Amino acid sequence: MMAWGNAAGKSCGGRQKRSNILMRQVSALSIAVAVGFSALPDVSMAQAFRFTDVRVEGNQRIQASTIVAFTGLERGQAISGGQLNAANQRILDSGVFESVEIVPNGNTLVIKVVEFPTINRIGFEGNRRVKDDVLTEAIxxxxxxxxxxxxxxxxxxxxxxxxxxxxRLASRVTPRIIRRDNNxxxxxxEIAEGDTTEVERVSFVGNRAYSxxxxxxxLETKQAGLLRDFINKDTLIQDRIDFDRQLLSDFYLSRGYVDFRVNSANAELTEERDGVFLVVDVTEGQQFSFGEITLSSELAEIDPDLYESVLRIKPGMTYSPNVVDNAVTALERLGVREGVDFLRVEPRLTRNDRDLSIDVEFALxxxxxxxxxxxxxEGNATTLDRVIRQRFRTVEGDPFNPREIRESAERIRALGFFSDAAVNVRDGSSENQVIVDVDVEEQPTGSLNLGGSFSAEDxxxxxxxxxxxxxLGRGQRLSLNVATTQENERYTIGFTEPLLLGRDLRFDLNLGLLNSDSSFSExxxxxxxxxxxxxxxxxxNTRLQLRYSWEDDEMISRGNNSAGDPLxxxxxxxxxxxxxxxxxSVGFTYTYDSRLNQLDPTRSFLFEIGxxxxxxxxxxxxxxxxxxFVAQRQVFNEEVTLRATVEAGAFMFQGNGNSRTIDRFVLGPDLLRGFDPGGIGPRDQSTVGSTTFNDFLGGNYFAVARFDAEFPLGLPDELGIRGGLFYDVGTLFGLDNVDTAGANVVGGGNSLRHVVGFSVLWTTGIGPLRFNFSRPLSSEDFDIERNFDLTLQARF
Incomplete structure (x- = not known):
């Protein structure tokens, strides 16, 4: 019994203790609720308050009547606490008051306000990369x-x-205020610009066909490299990444991967938080080729055979939407030439998953x-309207062709005159008419270029x-160039009218002065x-140039040497x-370039004759x-570029006198590597006095073939360094209509020179550098060899 009683006592004691705790919690809660209500504005306690007078306190710029109007309250009306709170908020929402308090005082409504100050001036501190005027326009x-x-x-x-x-993702901007008098x-x-966030590495997930x-x-986004201060494309910029997603899609679609998609492009910060790793997740899908190509017509006046003749698509070719678009454009242009109005070409695609092909029916x-x-x-303050209208093949009154309008918009953007160019179509004055709106935003089109160059010749x-x-807003190009090197001076003025008389006819005019004292000539x-x-x-794919040229040139002697012998x-x-x-002289150049309407992006052909x-x-x-003639192809998943170039020329002098070296062909390293400019071909090895000469004379005929292979070296991509192997073979011969009296001329024959070598190609911010290391396998004793050459430009 005692044990039970003690247990019961303990139980009662426990209940009493819990009851006391519960009472203390209820009391604390009551006090908190009371304090909370007491902290609310007095207006919330007002019940059915009526006022006949209003007094505004603290206003300096804003009139009292304006503040009263903000409240939305009327004298004599019964106002609840909720309505007073709403009036308080309406005054705050006006955006000109820092604080507002509404206090009922008898039959007077007292409104106490603290106005926001007026901005005296705006300043920026810490900005070096962006000018004040740019920031001012943005705020x-x-x-x-x-x-x-x-x-x-x-x-x-x-x-x-x-x-x-x-x-500059790490930039920080903090607004501060400095109080002055008169509110x-x-x-x-305060701007902390921070450093640019560079892309340390770009990697891909899900790619199998391409490395x-x-x-x-x-991609436009590049990995951080040695010359990042020049390239500025290894900086993490979201807009550039979005553009890269589209570039990747275009790349795969043009190579037949119709199911390709970019799943994500995520940037992960490095541990130091000064760079990111960009990871692009892709799904390639299968590569498709063109299957059956057919053409059908719903128009009786159309000859299907004529339209089929302009199609360049063959079954088995790698599928590409660009090729289909080009075919549609060619068919619609033929319809315009044939006078078929409102012709539309609908490409109807049939997918064959079994053989990974796509059948295309072009329905007319x-x-x-x-x-x-x-x-x-609208928007062209400088550019004349006709410059923009010339980019349209459609004029007022013509049948509306949506494809032609889209192509016109692309041609306007390609001018480079506008930072933004929008072309939209809206309804016209009747159901069968539309209005084409062109809204452009101009940008500076003039430039001053300062640069340097280096070549082994100059x-x-x-x-x-x-x-x-x-x-003058006419779409014409005017240029003035001055180029001086150690051995050459060149002053030129150029003028170009891209659309002469409003037609697809480009007019170029060049004039200039050239002085040369090359160390490779005498x-x-x-x-x-x-x-x-x-x-x-x-x-x-073809273009024709017709030209006229007038020139006056002179070969100038350098005098005699110290022994009195001529140089x-x-x-x-x-x-x-x-x-x-x-x-x-008059001349022409006819060019066929497959890149103008490229069916296969991995192959290119160029043929010129003039x-x-x-x-x-x-x-x-x-x-x-x-x-x-140039042929180029990319193999091994486009990692290796193979290129073959063949050039030839013939010079036939028909005058009464003699031709000159500056008229004939002279081969340099740009045509045949492994030799100096004028290093092969006929030479004058005469001896006069104590001097034996080795003057190059040029030749009447030349033929050269160059074969190149360019490939990765396995170095980090950010270095931009690739390797190359080359083999050149060529000859320069013939020396008709030349005064050789008393001279010892050698090298008139057409012996072939063979050269092999390797190249280091370095893509830099100042252009592609090419280091050529060559060794002639076959040459003449009088040839002048060159085992190293550096160039700053790439061809084709």
Whole structure:
């Protein structure tokens, strides 16, 4: 019993203890609720308050009547506490008051306000990369306006976005205020720009057909490299990444991967938080090719055989949407030439998963009878309307073709005159008419270029160029260039009218002065030239240039050496003796370039043939012809580039006198590697006095074949270094109509020179550098070899 009683006592004691705790909790809760209600504004306690008078306190700029109007309350009306709270909020929502308090006092409603200060001035501190005027245009706050903390914070975020677009993700912007008298403040944005966030590495997940290295070459975003200060493409910028996603899609689609998609592109910060690893997750899918290609027509006046003849698609070719679009464009253009109005070409695709092919039926149908009522152009303050209208093949009153309007928009953007160009279509004045709106935003089109160069032939040089791509708003290009090197000076003026008389007819005019004292020749040259040319399209992939050229040039002697012997042999001296010679010639160049309408992005072909006839006045008469063929293909998942180039030329002098070295062909390392400029071909090895010469004389005929293979070296991609192997074979021969009296001329035969070598190709911010290391396998004793060559430009 005792044990039970003790247990019962303990139980009662426990219940009593828990009861006391519960009472203390209830009391504490009651006190908290009471304190909470007591902390609310007095207006919340007002019940059915009526006021007949209003008194406003604390206002300096805002009139009392305006503040009363903000409340929305009327005198004599019964007002509840909730209505007073709503009136308080309405005053705050006006955005001009820092704090508001409404206090009922008898029959008077007292409104106490503290106004936001006025902005005296706005300043930026810590910004070096972005100018003040750019930041000022980006923010809402402005001097003499009411300061609003919310707007200031929004402005700070906007400034941070500007820096983020430049890849400075670590930038910080803090708005500060400095109080002045008369309720004014200075608004200062303190900016910590931070460093750019560079992309340390770009990797891919899910790619099987193409390696990471090949896909990196597609992207605009590059990995951080040695020359990142020049390239500026290894900075993490979201807009660039979005553009890269589209580039990847275009790359795969053009190679037949119709199911390709970019699943994600995630940037992961490094441990130091000064760089990111960009990981792109892709799904390639299967590669498709073209299956059956057919053409059908719903229009009786169309000859299907004629339209089938313009199709260049063959079964078995790798499928590409670009190829289909080009075929549709070609068919619709043929319809325009044949006078078929409202022709529409509908490509109907049938997917065959069994053999991974896509059948394409080009259906020729009649489109809706809609006409272009007019074309409205806005935003072009400098560029003339006709410059933009010339990019349309459609004019007012023509049948409306949506594809042609889209292509016109692309041609307008390709001008480079506008930072933004939007082309939209809206309903016209009737159901069968539309209006085309063109809204452009112009950008600067002039440029001043300062640069340097180096070549083994001319040494180091400086170039200054001044150009305007939209001269007087007419879409014409005007340029002035001055290039000086250790051995050459060149001054040129160029003018281009891309659409002469509103047609696809380009007019070029070039004139200039060239002085040369090359160390590879025994004479100096001075040349003045004037050359207009017309270039126009003759087909989808072909162009023809017609040109006229007038030039006056002279070979200038360098005098004698210390022994009194001339510095040049008899042949060169006889050519120098001819003095200044003027040449008036006409010529043409016909070009076929598969890249203009590329069916296979891994293959390219270029063929050029040209001729110039001199004899329309002037002092010389000759016919000079040349031809060039280039074929390029990318193999091994486009990692390796194979290129074959064949060039040849013939010079036939027809005048009464003798030809000169500067008229004939002279081969340099750009045509045949492994030799100096003028290093092969006929030479004058005469001896005069104590001097034996080795003057190059050029040749009447040449033929060269070059074979290149370019491939990765396994080095980090950010270095931009690739390797190459090459084999060149060529000859330069023939020396007709030359005064060789008293001279010892050698090398007139057509013996072939064979050269092998390897190259290091380095893609830098100043251009592609190519280091050629060569070794001639077959040459003549009088040839001048060159085992190393550096160039700054790439061909084809």
């Amino acid at each position: 809402e706050s402005a001097p003499r306006r009411v300061f609003n903390p919310t707007i200031a914070e929004r402005d700070a975020n906007q400034i941070a976005e500007i820096y983020s677009a430049q890849g 004014r403040v200075d608004l200062i944005f 990471d290295r090949r896909l990196r070459r597609v 149908v009649r489109g809706p009878r809609i006409f272009v009522e007019r074309i409205d152009i 040494g180091f040089g400086v170039a200054i160029g001044l150009s305007e791509d939209n001269f 004479f100096d040259t001075e040349r003045v030239f004037f050359s207009p040319a017309l270039t126009f399209s003759t087909g989808e 040049a042999g008899p042949v060169i001296l006889s050519e120098i003796a001819q003095g200044s010679q003027s040449t008036s 001729a110039d006839y001199a004899g329309l006045g002037g002092d010389t008469e000759y016919l000079k012809t040349n031809a060039r």
